[in-house]
Amino acid sequence: MKIVIIGGTGLIGSKTVERLRRLGHEVIAASPNTGVNTITGEGLTEALEGTDVVIDLANSPSFEDKAVMDFFETSGRTLLAAEKIAGVKHHIALSVVGTERLQESGYFRAKLAQETLIKASGMPYTIVHSTQFMEFLSGIAQSGTVGDSVHLSPAFVQPIASDDVADAMTDVALAAPVNGTIEIAGPERSRLSDLVARYLKATGDARTVVPDTEARYFGARLEDGSLVSDNGPRLGKITFEQWFPTSARK
Ligand SMILES: NC(=O)c1ccc[n+]([C@@H]2O[C@H](COP(=O)([O-])OP(=O)(O)OC[C@H]3O[C@@H](n4cnc5c(N)ncnc54)[C@H](OP(=O)(O)O)[C@@H]3O)[C@@H](O)[C@H]2O)c1
Secondary structure: EEEEOOOOOHHHHHHHHHHHHHHOOOEEEHHHHHHOOOOOOOOOOHOOOOOOOOEEEOOOOOOOOHHHHHHHHHHHHHHHHHHHHHOEEEEEEEEEHHHHOOOOOHHHHHHHHHHHHHHHOOOOEEEEEOOEHHHHHHHHHHHOEEEEEEEOOOOOEEOOOOOHHHHHHHHHHHHHOOOOOEEEEOOOOEEEEHHHHHHHHHHHOOOEEOOOOOOOOOEEOOOOOOOOOOOOOEEEEOOHHHHHHHHOOO
16 A cells, blocks of 8 residues: 655654554655645645555644644645545544643644544544653643743543554554544553653652642643543553653653
8 A cells, every 4th residue: 555644754653654664565754854745735746646545643843823723724724635636545643632622722723623624624534532642741841841840730641652653553544444533542541740740750850740730731721531531542552661761751
């Protein structure tokens, strides 16, 4: 099969490219760095020629409200239009568990806009909702940092290692479109403030985590269940304990 991975140079993209190539598929890692840009349309027609499946794993370079909305709307429209012309048979995108519950956040409004464009496009599709990547814990800590302390909600999280996400994206690429959303999560549930405190301690980071139910998660107030899936998600195998020694960005 010919598979184009938009954002194929990113964290999940590069691991998914590797897995599908190992299985013998023709895979294009498409991104601005490889000459394919879903904002300008550069290189898209050539990359999509004869393509069966497109996996969209791009992310916005900026998380600022307007910039991120412009990114996912423009990228989504440009990509879906080009796929229709090329006769692509399955469009796959990676979004976030709870996106519909996090609409106080500009980032999650943009992810919902991306999902809405896909559902309205008429393309056969699968949307994968993932919980937070373990690799994103450092970014979450950064987002809540004020001076020497990190203000974070004690809401539940169930983070998943990027290797488990890439395994799931690989399986979805080789399966038929579900024309709906499937959810994936890590094997263990904990409280966000506790997990980040554990992560910072393990990396020798002196910042102190302050649990705060009013602390915003990229602009959104969290309830206990906002970031976790109760829809029977596919579970990854890698625990935080297994992931940390080999993969944490210290
Ligand atoms: N972080 C989380 O916890 C989490 C949880 C669930 C879902 N997600 C979703 O997972 C997806 C992938 O995230 P990630 O962390 O793997 O991303 P990432 O490592 O930040 O990589 C982003 C990719 O997007 C590409 N890109 C940027 N602008 C582009 C453009 N104009 N045209 C085409 N490609 C472009 C980049 O290409 P260059 O290398 O060429 O710049 C890069 O390959 C995102 O959609 C995100 O919303 C994230």
